[in-house]
Amino acid sequence: MRRFIAASIFFLGLLTLWQAGAESGRWSPVLFPSPWSVGAYLWDALLDGTLLEAIWVTLKRLLVGYTVGAMIGLPLGLLASSSQTLEDTLGALALGLQTLPSVCWVPLALLWFGQTEGAMLFVVVMGTVWSVIIATDHGARTIPPIYARAARTMGSRGLHLWTMVMLPASLPFLVSGMKQGWAFAWRSLMAAEIFVTILTGFGLGQLLHYGRELNAMDQVIGAMAVIVLIGLLADRVLFSPWERFMHRRWGTNIG
Amino acid sequence: MSRKDPQGPSKGVSSTVLPANKLVVDGVSKWFRTPRTTVHALDNISIEVSAGEVICIVGPSGCGKSTLLDIIAGLTKPDTGRVLADGELVIEPGRQRLMVFQEPSLFPWLDVFGNVMFGLNLCPELTRAERVETAHRFIALIGLENFEHAHVHELSGGMKQRVALARALAPDPQVLLMDEPFGALDAMTREHLYDDVQRIWHDSGKTIVFVTHNMREAACLGDRVLLMSSSPGRIVQAFDIPLSRPRSIYDAELVGYAARIADALRGRTGGGVPE
Ligand SMILES: Nc1ncnc2c1ncn2[C@@H]1O[C@H](COP(=O)(O)OP(=O)(O)O)[C@@H](O)[C@H]1O
Numbered sequence: 001m002r003r004f005i006a007a008s009i010f011f012l013g014l015l016t017l018w019q020a021g022a023e024s025g026r027w028s029p030v031l032f033p034s035p036w037s038v039g040a041y042l043w044d045a046l047l048d049g050t051l052l053e054a055i056w057v058t059l060k061r062l063l064v065g066y067t068v069g070a071m072i073g074l075p076l077g078l079l080a081s082s083s084q085t086l087e088d089t090l091g092a093l094a095l096g097l098q099t100l101p102s103v104c105w106v107p108l109a110l111l112w113f114g115q116t117e118g119a120m121l122f123v124v125v126m127g128t129v130w131s132v133i134i135a136t137d138h139g140a141r142t143i144p145p146i147y148a149r150a151a152r153t154m155g156s157r158g159l160h161l162w163t164m165v166m167l168p169a170s171l172p173f174l175v176s177g178m179k180q181g182w183a184f185a186w187r188s189l190m191a192a193e194i195f196v197t198i199l200t201g202f203g204l205g206q207l208l209h210y211g212r213e214l215n216a217m218d219q220v221i222g223a224m225a226v227i228v229l230i231g232l233l234a235d236r237v238l239f240s241p242w243e244r245f246m247h248r249r250w251g252t253n254i255g
Numbered sequence: 256m257s258r259k260d261p262q263g264p265s266k267g268v269s270s271t272v273l274p275a276n277k278l279v280v281d282g283v284s285k286w287f288r289t290p291r292t293t294v295h296a297l298d299n300i301s302i303e304v305s306a307g308e309v310i311c312i313v314g315p316s317g318c319g320k321s322t323l324l325d326i327i328a329g330l331t332k333p334d335t336g337r338v339l340a341d342g343e344l345v346i347e348p349g350r351q352r353l354m355v356f357q358e359p360s361l362f363p364w365l366d367v368f369g370n371v372m373f374g375l376n377l378c379p380e381l382t383r384a385e386r387v388e389t390a391h392r393f394i395a396l397i398g399l400e401n402f403e404h405a406h407v408h409e410l411s412g413g414m415k416q417r418v419a420l421a422r423a424l425a426p427d428p429q430v431l432l433m434d435e436p437f438g439a440l441d442a443m444t445r446e447h448l449y450d451d452v453q454r455i456w457h458d459s460g461k462t463i464v465f466v467t468h469n470m471r472e473a474a475c476l477g478d479r480v481l482l483m484s485s486s487p488g489r490i491v492q493a494f495d496i497p498l499s500r501p502r503s504i505y506d507a508e509l510v511g512y513a514a515r516i517a518d519a520l521r522g523r524t525g526g527g528v529p530e
């Protein structure tokens with residue numbers, strides 16, 4: 001409760017400051033809209049459906065891209081962890097490409113795929129897959145071998161060993177790998193939506209982009225706020241339950 | 256739980272080895288090759304353990320005790336020699352030989368009950384109800400009935416080793432392999448566990464190979480104590496401990512045996528007694 005009050009005071013203070021700045025008249029309201037006008041914009045956009053539509057389009061792209069990226073990244077990460085040669089080749093490649101900011105994939109995607117959904121998907125997958133590979137690879141290497149040894153003496157083999165021991169033993173790093181992949185997917189998608197201005201779907205990034213084109217600062221800030229909110233919410237809904245589970249079981253804050 | 260007849264049933268090929276020998280280690284050697292050196296871990300080890308016997312293996316740290324147990328369990332392959340259990344060649348781990356490991360080996364994603372159930376779930380001859388009943392019984396046996404649903408990290412070191420013991424005992428293995436199970440515990444907890452362990456062993460009549468680097472622990476628990484020397488790991492001497500059970504670690508005669516083992520080790524290494 002104390003923490004909640006402290007947080008409320010802090011954020012209300014920020015809003016007040018913002019409001020005071022806008023009211024001071026020092027900056028043009030076109031470039032520095034008040035929180036009220038941003039709120040009004042969001043409310044209107046919510047009512048006329050553009051906001052929900054944009055959120056829906058964005059989430060759809062995010063989920064598809066993330067799922068594809070994770071489904072490629074997880075097995076490749078496990079593969080990389082399984083042999084030194086694969087680690088030196090695949091692992092090194094992933095490490096190198098992971099340092100590339102995902103927005104750098106956009107020119108390549110545009111040349112290959114043009115202004116299409118495919119280009120967008122490509123950027124998100126490229127942004128996700130390398131970090132998932134690295135996190136999975138690293139995690140799989142750190143599973144204590146004792147678990148598999150103990151299970152094997154008790155007669156666990158093959159599929160049973162993988163599903164009942166290796167999978168749960170790897171839960172901490174799987175979750176941290178998936179979480180990292182999520183963060184990267186989200187960032188890549190925003191980069192892609194701002195640069196790939198196709199008309200097959202109007203996402204949050206495009207809302208941001210056209211806000212700039214139209215000099216509609218309330219739209220720009222409103223879209224940014226929504227993007228932050230979705231990022232936070234996804235973390236809460238998708239990963240917090242797993243992290244709480246692991247905290248209870250393992251007794252430490254891993255992942 | 257029905258005790259298996261110690262004479263058999265030996266599934267498969269009949270062998271020249273006497274069936275009374277539950278466990279035979281026959282000329283086992285092992286080398287570990289690393290890029291820099293080769294460690295000669297075990298040199299021509301031969302042991303015969305009869306059914307229901309408790310063998311303690313003592314030796315300084317690094318003499319190959321864990322490696323030997325791994326080979327008996329079937330987790331590691333020997334470079335030469337072989338291991339026979341009930342006259343049958345050991346080529347892979349099997350639930351007739353369960354192990355209590357030196358390092359913590361409980362599964363953190365399962366609670367106490369789940370850990371004890373793990374091995375039971377791999378016993379196709381038991382029904383679900385029998386498994387649950389057996390798990391409850393073994394958790395009660397180690398005195399943790401109030402901790403059935405505790406998570407692993409909520410247990411003390413001694414409690415964890417008790418659960419590991421229950422997990423290994425519950426599927427009713429014929430041979431129990433214990434690798435310094437109490438090495439990381441304080442003396443008070445350890446002494447308490449000696450009493451528990453002797454009681455449980457007496458009731459179950461299992462064949463046990465118990466590894467330790469503690470002479471008194473060995474004299475307290477073993478029918479026979481084998482002393483190992485290091486580099487390469489060899490069995491250098493055997494001691495029979497014909498004391499009645501249950502034994503107290505403070506028993507004067509027992510301390511005498513422990514001292515004799517320690518003297519023998521000192522004679523070999525020329526140094527102090529590792530403890
Ligand atoms: N996987 C391994 N790779 C290389 N050397 C090993 C390995 N396992 C054990 N050794 C070496 O073999 C020797 C015996 O080890 P171990 O059986 O663990 O001894 P103990 O259990 O008696 O302390 C040690 O010198 C150790 O360094």
Ligand SMILES: [Mg+2]
Nearest residue numbers: 320321357434
């Ligand atoms: Mg050891």
